[in-house]
Amino acid sequence: MKTYERIYKIVKKIPKGKVATYGQIGQMLNLNPRVVGWALNRLAKYKPNTKGQKQDNIPWQRVINSKGGISTNKLMNIPLGLQQLLLEKEGIVFNENKKINLRKYLFKH
DNA sequence: ATGTTGACGCATG
DNA sequence: CCATGCGCCAACA
Numbered sequence: 001m002k003t004y005e006r007i008y009k010i011v012k013k014i015p016k017g018k019v020a021t022y023g024q025i026g027q028m029l030n031l032n033p034r035v036v037g038w039a040l041n042r043l044a045k046y047k048p049n050t051k052g053q054k055q056d057n058i059p060w061q062r063v064i065n066s067k068g069g070i071s072t073n074k075l076m077n078i079p080l081g082l083q084q085l086l087l088e089k090e091g092i093v094f095n096e097n098k099k100i101n102l103r104k105y106l107f108k109h
Numbered sequence: 110a111t112g113t114t115g116a117c118g119c120a121t122g
Numbered sequence: 123c124c125a126t127g128c129g130c131c132a133a134c135a
Contacts (some may be wrong), residue, residue, distance in 0.1 A: 032130040033117040072118045
């Protein structure tokens with residue numbers, strides 16, 4: 001099983017209304033956080049997907065950085081503000097600095 | 110086989 | 123608070 005598949009598997013377990021950080025997921029799988037970011041980036045980049053593996057229904061928006069902020073806003077792939085919008089639709093509240101309260105929303109496994 | 114690329118995180122100034 | 127710097131490592135080309 002590819003590493004990115006193991007990452008997707010964990011991401012799918014994050015409940016609606018909760019989030020996980022790249023570092024947190026990395027810790028669960030004993031991977032560098034960058035690899036987690038790489039795997040999610042892969043979703044947007046290789047959308048049609050190599051090998052017909054199922055990579056739909058992956059709630060990528062529920063993964064944020066360790067400061068409680070959004071890391072996708074400078075990417076060409078993803079529309080500006082999309083991730084925050086998706087999270088807000090799940091009931092997550094952002095403060096005036098575009099950060100969320102990790103104490104409140106962090107997914108504990 | 111080899112070089113490059115990040116949706117990171119932490120330390121430091 | 124902001125800005126760099128760099129270690130990290132799977133996948134890709």
